[in-house]
Amino acid sequence: MAGEADLRPLIALVDESSKMAGVEFSTLYLAQHIDRSRYRVVVICPEEGDLPARCRAAGVEVVIEPAPRFMSTSIEIGRVYVPNPLSWGVNLLRLIGLASRHAALYRRLDAALICTKGVFAHLYGTLAARIARRPAVIHMQDLLANPLYIRVFGTFARLARRVIADGTPIRDQLAPFVGADRVDLIYNGVDLEQFSTAVSGEGVRAEWGIDSDTVLIGNVARLTSWKGQDVLLKAFIRLAPDYPKTKLVLVGSPVFHGDAFEAELRRLAAESGFSDRMIFAGFRWDLPEVLAALDIFVYPSIRKDTSPLSLVSAMASGLPLLTSDVGGVAELLTHTEDGLIVPAADVNALGSALRQMLDNPDLRQRLGAAARRTAERSLSLSIFARQCESAFERAKL
Template identity: 30%
Template sequence: MKPLRVLYVSPHAHLGGAERVTMDLLAQHDRSVVEPSVCFLHDGPLVAQCRDRLGLPTYTINAPPLRNVLQRRRAVRTIADLVETGEVDLVHSAMAWGHLYGGKAAREAGRPAVWFQHVGASWGSMIEAWASFVPARTIIANSEFTASGQRRVNPRRAKVEVIHPGTRIPAEPRAVRRARGREALGIASDEFAVGIAARLQRAKGQDVVIRAAASLLHARPHARLLIIGEGLFDADDSGSRLPQLAETLGVRDRVTFTGFRNDVSDCLAALDVAVHASTTPESFGLGLIEAMAAGTAVVAADGGAVREIVTPGVDGLITPPGDHEALATALLSLCDDPERRQSLAAEGAVTARERFDAVEMTLKVEELYQSLVPR
């Protein structure tokens, strides 16, 4: 039986959460089952990765603003031409922006569309609302939280199916990855390292982490904080604001801003505690499952899909969002209780392996594709 030809439509070619899921799917597909190609709506580093590293047919169009109706129609037609000339069986679009183009192109070409929705939809978002009226045979939601929002926006439209994103489960022993990560980051063997790995953006809560860590750093001289990541899409002024906050709190010399890292898995393994601190409800927590897979204890801000991932007191701790005092208390308790910290880390690794493996995510997506395309 020939493999299914699937065209992925991704709105961005810079690495964010949705793009990491897309890249994992593209890399993990069994090519005897799915033969992927990819179309980016804008240029960026992922174009070369797909073309050169993954060896995929890769296309880029400059998608116009939605208000430019004529150019938008031309862009949709361009994607529809790719579908027809490439004899594509199914179009998979990421995010609402991707589905506004990919879903319409699939309709023009007479092919089924799948929309992988990575954010909680609401009528307050014009793009999410518009996209919900573009035909899709199935909407994949990355969590029950996202699925419930999608159903509220347009309950009569396509079936919504939850497939949690996965992460690559490291094959190397944690001790090896931890040693390599600590050496790369300059963390001494006797230091207690707390960190957050996320793009620099107010909603990610790095300021909450810095305020919480300030209490920890003043109380425990062997502790230090690492802020892992960079700004994305020129989100805000966090790149300059956060170091100034650390300076104001008197801990700048013990806070490391790593910038972008290619070795995030090693960086997470190097930490003693990884923090998720989003101040608004997140549709998923990719950074959470990556830290758990790395074998590191996690503390997460409550809300959104967090409780679909973390069982409080079993494989992680949960604190109220935006509450730096509660976070400081949690960090101090884990600093002083290595046995509990190690227990949470071990259980978290089991959770990641059993429930959030990228291989299993890919298999579920492939099964969905096969159910939608007659063979």
């Protein structure tokens, strides 16, 4: 009847950023695929940007709740992240104020459950949920490295009813604080029709000037030091003289960081003598077509990654995969069955595995087909969404 109250519970997905990176794509995917016959969904963002725009385009309700700019809790010195003590006091005051505003928003929306996305959102979102007396679920997709940060975050995590971890390392990191029975291991998922072997990459290859005889090696990830693109670049430079019909493309941008690392990558390329065979493609929205354009996908993270969406997308696209053994990345694959796994930050090992793939097209075909089957079996968006809904239901008990 017209005017009848909508009794479906409202799930509020609280994201700390409006820029698109892996966490934000996960937010978008979950918002799109939550069972609308059972739930309503709203995405709460700190400002206008790509995430709210894409949510609205998908028919997902968006609320903008402005947030102060939080100071980085660590400073990168070389390749080492060290704590930034000044940030703690400043961020705490800002966090308390933001949590108060979010608590009022949750009451006003009559949200049945809060799901936080992003480290700072976990902090202010769970605090706000406790103030508003709403159950909260932390969807944790960041593996923390500093012991102090782990203890602080673990304390806040106790405010949540449940934690969703997108990799075993995160589950093991948080279980001592909240209890293993309150942590759900749920890998990221992707649309298996959007990412598939049926997608054509010919247009992208033509755009990049890649002919059909060239083997295109690629990586898709945020350009930041811990993603290990420099390791891939160095490995490619070493093998380039022996494989003249190969090219390398790096797809991504710094997003949340400065461009110093990207500048270093470009310097390495320029000094190698092979810069004409390397492409810096920047951020791309047409990821299915970009992946379809590749012949080999390499994910060389050197620390803390869990179940990155670009890797899952490459699996669904049926690409032969070469990954490092860092974090939860390696648990998505079985070495030599649906991918090759090498030690992290090891240029020689990465180069050797690349040579193995370049020398053996049959191996590439077999690994790619197996990766697709793995994605179909356990990494679809429908599986991801249903598992998240189950975690939400357990949190409401």
